[in-house]
Structure formats: structure tokens, C-alpha cells
Amino acid sequence: MPQRPINVAILGAGRIAQKMATTLNLMARNETYRAYAKPYAIASRDQKRADEFAAQYGIPVAYGSYAQMLDDPEVDLVYIATPHSLHAEQAIACMEAGKHVLVEKAFTVNAGQAQRVIEVSQQTGKLCAEAIWTRYMPSRAMIRQLVEDGTIGDVCAISANLSYPTTHKQRIIDPKLAGGALLDVGVYPLNFIDMAIGGGSRRDIARMETAMIPYKTGVDAQSTTTLFYDDGVMAVSTCSLLAVSDRDGAIWGTDGYLMCRNVNNVERIDVYGKDHALTRSIPVPAQLTGYEYEVAACASAIAAGQTECPDMPHADTLRMMRLLDHIRERWGLRYPCE
Numbered sequence: 001m002p003q004r005p006i007n008v009a010i011l012g013a014g015r016i017a018q019k020m021a022t023t024l025n026l027m028a029r030n031e032t033y034r035a036y037a038k039p040y041a042i043a044s045r046d047q048k049r050a051d052e053f054a055a056q057y058g059i060p061v062a063y064g065s066y067a068q069m070l071d072d073p074e075v076d077l078v079y080i081a082t083p084h085s086l087h088a089e090q091a092i093a094c095m096e097a098g099k100h101v102l103v104e105k106a107f108t109v110n111a112g113q114a115q116r117v118i119e120v121s122q123q124t125g126k127l128c129a130e131a132i133w134t135r136y137m138p139s140r141a142m143i144r145q146l147v148e149d150g151t152i153g154d155v156c157a158i159s160a161n162l163s164y165p166t167t168h169k170q171r172i173i174d175p176k177l178a179g180g181a182l183l184d185v186g187v188y189p190l191n192f193i194d195m196a197i198g199g200g201s202r203r204d205i206a207r208m209e210t211a212m213i214p215y216k217t218g219v220d221a222q223s224t225t226t227l228f229y230d231d232g233v234m235a236v237s238t239c240s241l242l243a244v245s246d247r248d249g250a251i252w253g254t255d256g257y258l259m260c261r262n263v264n265n266v267e268r269i270d271v272y273g274k275d276h277a278l279t280r281s282i283p284v285p286a287q288l289t290g291y292e293y294e295v296a297a298c299a300s301a302i303a304a305g306q307t308e309c310p311d312m313p314h315a316d317t318l319r320m321m322r323l324l325d326h327i328r329e330r331w332g333l334r335y336p337c338e
Contacts, residue, residue: 153255
């Protein structure tokens with residue numbers, strides 16, 4: 001736990017930034033989390049928008065440019081909530097200005113950018129963490145425990161999906177902003193699979209099959225990817241920016257299976273036996289918004305002098321970015337910024 005709450009600045013004033021502002025305010029009023037972080041500033045490219053955001057969420061400082069935020073020595077951690085195409089440049093600028101960073105998923109556009117960002121983190125000694133919130137949630141450890149204690153026997157297959165109709169959002173369908181389903185929602189089922197299977201240190205992907213349907217702007221509209229691991233486990237990830245899906249994650253074993261309701265923010269874990277009878281329904285602990293876990297993890301890592309969070313270390317971020325690159329390479333999909 002840090003000696004004092006860290007000052008968090010939010011870079012970008014969109015919808016996800018609003019959720020982080022809500023989270024930081026709730027943390028500041030919560031007995032458990034008030035020691036970790038507090039809302040300090042909002043940075044936008046427009047002073048009026050920054051002022052309105054600050055007034056709405058009770059944030060003390062509002063910057064009309066990103067440069068103003070970089071010059072403020074009171075900023076400890078910057079939460080980067082801009083489109084994917086801007087993440088690498090902004091994260092590097094923040095760390096070189098002496099700020100720690102929490103970067104929204106997808107961490108960067110590609111693994112090459114991710115590698116450069118991580119190198120700057122190591123050079124500056126500043127924390128750099130990927131804000132894929134499911135990696136930090138208690139549900140992760142709960143699912144892993146059920147898998148490791150043999151509740152469903154030996155794992156044979158995994159399935160996960162996440163889809164939302166989001167074609168009305170310009171950043172989602174714009175190739176210049178690295179839009180598309182994969183980098184926006186597809187990262188969640190792929191990360192669910194990676195967490196469920198134990199990560200790259202335990203298993204290697206022996207083969208991959210993938211296909212996608214493009215949107216009229218050229219980004220991926222929906223896709224499916226099947227991963228075949230070297231120990232025989234098979235995993236299927238599906239995502240779409242056109243459809244509404246059940247968002248379930250399923251882990252199938254020799255003695256039963258787990259159904260994890262909503263891979264984007266697991267609400268409960270249902271355990272089934274060989275006869276398909278529900279044996280247990282395990283609720284997930286109540287949360288403020290779900291973002292508090294990643295913020296608290298960053299504050300703890302900063303207090304410990306670390307440049308990465310144990311929940312999502314740099315090696316895991318790089319492994320997942322390389323997988324995303326590999327998938328897009330199979331599709332022949334490149335962004336203008338690459």
C-alpha cells in the first residue's frame with residue numbers, strides 16, 4: 001500500500017475516461033481504497049471540454065492540452081484513455097516527463113510499439129501497465145483455483161466470446177484509429193483464454209486458425225480464432241462489433257465444465273458436473289466499478305518501486321500483442337499508422 005494516495009490524471013475525456021473518473025471518486029470515499037489513489041486532473045485537447053469534465057466529476061485540475069499535464073509535477077499516474085493509435089506516443093511522452101502510466105487496452109496498435117513503450121518504462125524506471133481490467137479482478141484467481149484444484153478434471157477446451165453493436169462509434173470503425181472488433185472487444189475473450197489456460201509459461205500455441213468478415217470501412221467487423229495448444233487443449237475466441245452475444249466464457253473438462261458469465265466482467269461462475277447438473281453457482285465479490293483493482297495494483301507497484309504490475313506483467317502484454325499481430329497478419333489487415 002502506498003504511503004499516500006497517488007494523484008491520477010486522466011488523458012482523454014471520452015466514455016471510458018468518465019468511468020475512470022467515477023471510479024476514482026468512489027475510491028476516494030471508500031475505506032478500503034482511499035489510501036491508494038484520488039482523482040487529480042483531466043487533460044483534453046479542448047479547455048472547455050476539460051473544464052466541463054472536471055466540473056461534472058469534481059476533479060481539481062483541468063488542462064486544455066496534454067502538454068500542460070506533462071509539465072505538472074503533481075501528477076503521479078496518467079490513465080491513457082484515447083484511441084489505440086495514440087497510446088504508444090502518449091505513454092512514452094508521459095514516462096519521459098516523469099509520470100507513471102496505465103494504458104487502456106489494446107495496449108498499442110502492434111507488438112513493435114508495445115516493445116518500444118516497455119523499453120522506455122525500463123529506461124525511465126516508471127511503471128507502465130496495461131489497463132485490461134479483467135486481469136486484475138478477483139474472478140481471475142477464482143477461476144484459476146477451480147481449474148487447478150481439479151473441479152472439472154483435465155481441461156480439454158475453452159470457448160469465449162464478446163460482441164456489442166458499436167458501428168455508431170467513429171473510433172471503432174475508423175482504420176486510422178486502429179478500429180475494429182479485435183482490438184476493442186476481441187482482446188477480452190483472448191485474455192480470458194490465456195488466463196484460464198495458465199498463460200504462455202505453461203503452454204505454447206502449436207497451431208492457429210482464424211477468419212474475419214470486414215466492415216465497409218476495412219476494419220474487422222467480426223471474427224473467430226481457434227487456438228490449438230501443444231498439449232492438445234483447443235480454445236475458440238469470437239468477437240463482433242455487429243451482434244449482441246451472451247458474452248460467456250466456458251471451460252470444458254473431463255469431469256464437468258465452468259460457465260463464466262460475461263468475460264468482460266465476470267459476474268458469477270457456474271460449475272456443472274458430468275451430468276450437466278449445476279453443482280455450484282459462485283458469486284464474484286461486489287465491486288465499485290471494477291476499475292478499482294487495476295488502479296490499486298498500480299499504486300501498490302509504484303510504492304514498491306516496480307515498473308510493471310504482477311497481474312499483467314510486460315511479458316504478458318507483449319505475448320498478447322504478438323498474438324493480435326499474428327491474427328491480423330493472417331487476415332492481411334494493416335492499419336494506416338503501421
